[in-house]
């Protein structure tokens with residue numbers, strides 16, 4: 001039988017972000033290794049984080065890796081993403097609902113373009129708390145590290161992140177078992193424990209889980225995984241699949257987290273929900289599981305949209321009615337058409353109101369955030385003002 005998950009500590013979702021090759025995956029592996037020695041984690045080696053076995057076997061793109069660990073005070077689910085595009089997609093769509101982020105910056109290289117972009121992105125998607133891991137501190141010139149810290153403080157303050165703890169670490173040396181750098185990982189975790197508060201969870205709201213992945217478990221049926229956005233779910237509950245033309249209700253026959261059974265899953269948990277009598281093809285990424293009747297799918301809505309400036313990575317030219325980018329909402333992305341409200345065109349840097357027509361119906365509600373991308377670039381971020389029928 002499977003082990004049960006006992007909720008003895010507050011649970012938080014965190015993740016690494018930062019420029020490619022600055023050591024996010026190495027640091028993630030090092031954290032599990034250091035905590036494994038204290039009974040707070042199962043060691044997950046670099047190769048397991050960077051390329052999950054499922055990916056190799058089933059050939060599907062899993063662009064987000066979760067590891068779990070515990071400090072003395074907390075249980076963490078930690079996400080690490082392989083590439084820059086995965087950050088943009090998973091952070092803006094809310095697939096990675098981060099209560100706090102570890103910004104990994106190589107002390108040997110300093111601030112790089114994706115460092116800047118991830119800080120901006122964190123601010124846009126509402127990540128309230130950041131801790132800096134000044135990585136590759138082994139072999140780095142201490143004066144250079146001082147300088148990088150000053151520049152980072154300035155960059156973070158520009159985005160409203162003040163008094164951010166910065167810890168000099170070496171993921172690589174900690175992985176190698178070096179005591180000095182093992183201690184640096186412990187300092188980093190202490191900073192996360194102290195600096196990132198336990199968030200308020202909406203456990204009393206109707207259940208909602210954006211579908212990230214769907215798997216078939218032989219002999220048990222179809223399992224849907226994702227981070228519970230709000231509410232709670234327990235065995236015996238009826239849930240409804242909403243969006244992308246899907247629409248069925250099913251009874252929950254199991255709830256798990258990281259392979260352990262749960263009495264109930266609640267907002268903030270990364271959960272696997274087993275559904276009775278549902279075929280693999282009936283449910284897919286981009287739909288949501290919700291308390292029946294609590295949410296509807298729409299393909300038209302009024303939105304407020306901020307067009308990123310060229311400096312923020314956005315467009316260099318205006319948009320007009322008829323503009324057709326890709327819309328990223330929760331775990332889905334669908335093409336859509338923009339109809340400007342009043343003006344004939346809008347420039348990068350403008351905030352506009354517009355009507356959006358999506359190519360497919362998606363579970364929507366007032367206040368839902370979304371990203372707009374084209375040609376591999378995030379060009380705008382918006383909020384649903386009113387769903388329209």
Ligand code: GDP
Nearest residue numbers: 020021022023024025026135136170171172173
């Ligand atoms: P990511 O792209 O941010 O996930 O970076 P990786 O974890 O894949 O690391 C990129 C490269 O930097 C690899 O060759 C690592 O071995 C190296 N690296 C990572 N952490 C450290 C560190 O603390 N010190 C040194 N010297 N190298 C590191």
Ligand code: MG
Nearest residue numbers: 024025081082
């Ligand atoms: Mg990586």
